[in-house]
Amino acid sequence: MPEAPLDALVAEHVTTLQIPDLDAGFRLKLATMIAACVPLTYEEFARRIDVAAVRRRGVVTVATYVEFTRPDGFLAVGAPLHTRSETVHSELSGRGAGTVGARMGFESRYTFRSPPGTGDPRRYRELAGPDPQPCGHGRMILTMIRPHARPADRLVAEPLPETGHLRPHPLHGPHPTVESLSAVPEEFAGKPHEDECCGVFGRHDTDINQYVFTGAYFSLLESHAALLLSGDGADAGRHLVGRVAVAFLRPFTAGARYVVRGTLQRAGDRTLALIGVHAVTPEGTSQHPAVFGRVDGRLPDGPDGEEASRDRG
Numbered sequence: 340m341p342e343a344p345l346d347a348l349v350a351e352h353v354t355t356l357q358i359p360d361l362d363a364g365f366r367l368k369l370a371t372m373i374a375a376c377v378p379l380t381y382e383e384f385a386r387r388i389d390v391a392a393v394r395r396r397g398v399v400t401v402a403t404y405v406e407f408t409r410p411d412g413f414l415a416v417g418a419p420l421h422t423r424s425e426t427v428h429s430e431l432s433g434r435g436a437g438t439v440g441a442r443m444g445f446e447s448r449y450t451f452r453s454p455p456g457t458g459d460p461r462r463y464r465e466l467a468g469p470d471p472q473p474c475g476h477g478r479m480i481l482t483m484i485r486p487h488a489r490p491a492d493r494l495v496a497e498p499l500p501e502t503g504h505l506r507p508h509p510l511h512g513p514h515p516t517v518e519s520l521s522a523v524p525e526e527f528a529g530k531p532h533e534d535e536c537c538g539v540f541g542r543h544d545t546d547i548n549q550y551v552f553t554g555a556y557f558s559l560l561e562s563h564a565a566l567l568l569s570g571d572g573a574d575a576g577r578h579l580v581g582r583v584a585v586a587f588l589r590p591f592t593a594g595a596r597y598v599v600r601g602t603l604q605r606a607g608d609r610t611l612a613l614i615g616v617h618a619v620t621p622e623g624t625s626q627h628p629a630v631f632g633r634v635d636g637r638l639p640d641g642p643d644g645e646e647a648s649r650d651r652g
Contacts, residue, residue, distance in 0.1 A: 360420070402587055431443070445481040454468055551595075
């Protein structure tokens with residue numbers, strides 16, 4: 340009898356937290372989360388799917404949405420970081436596989452756990468407890484496309500033979516868009532602070548897919564959120580980013596010029612930054628962002644920021 344289709348590809352990995360993995364508040368860096376989960380997903384792809392055969396069909400997977408969240412809490416250098424990945428084969432449009440406008444892809448969910456630390460720089464390797472606790476979550480949506488096909492044939496509308504052993508699932512909710520990420524809650528009233536900067540992507544920003552690596556955009560968005568906070572008179576050094584959600588519309592390559600435009604709004608200690616990365620061409624700066632991110636954070640009460648939180652803990 341043929342084997343039943345797999346509902347999900349599940350993988351787990353344990354690494355050791357090092358000094359570059361944690362920020363000054365002893366929280367997991369976004370760069371660390373990306374470095375831990377992205378290889379886990381693609382290694383499981385390579386183990387369970389004939390990726391070479393998929394590529395021979397002219398099909399690749401591209402990240403079209405990535406999100407990470409981090410709770411408050413302290414971690415410790417030298418502690419284990421447990422990363423769990425669960426990936427399902429998904430139809431992303433909600434129309435159903437094989438229908439007009441269908442888009443096949445994958446949805447990955449990530450959980451990060453580690454034992455809590457003390458939050459004391461003098462005892463940065465000391466654990467406050469032995470049991471791993473959640474220290475972050477992630478979600479990534481990958482869309483399958485034929486980048487070199489004519490526009491009408493670029494989307495993959497039904498499962499490929501190489502993915503026939505995976506049960507297709509509908510995407511959990513609509514695929515996030517620039518419009519959905521731009522929604523501003525009512526409590527964020529008043530005129531937002533605006534600022535922009537420009538730059539050029541270098542080869543160091545890229546990976547072997549020949550495009551700028553996903554992690555480079557997250558670093559750019561966090562940096563621009565800090566610029567917005569400073570320009571609005573806040574102490575950017577105290578700012579705690581809790582969630583970053585990013586929609587990817589078009590990729591950048593090494594040598595590409597860009598302009599980052601963002602707005603910042605505040606409600607009490609909460610912050611909301613909406614930031615777009617726009618391509619610059621000889622004709623000018625694109626009106627529509629190629630990459631768009633939402634950065635949710637907060638400014639802790641008190642002059643000492645993270646120290647005040649540590650004292651209360």
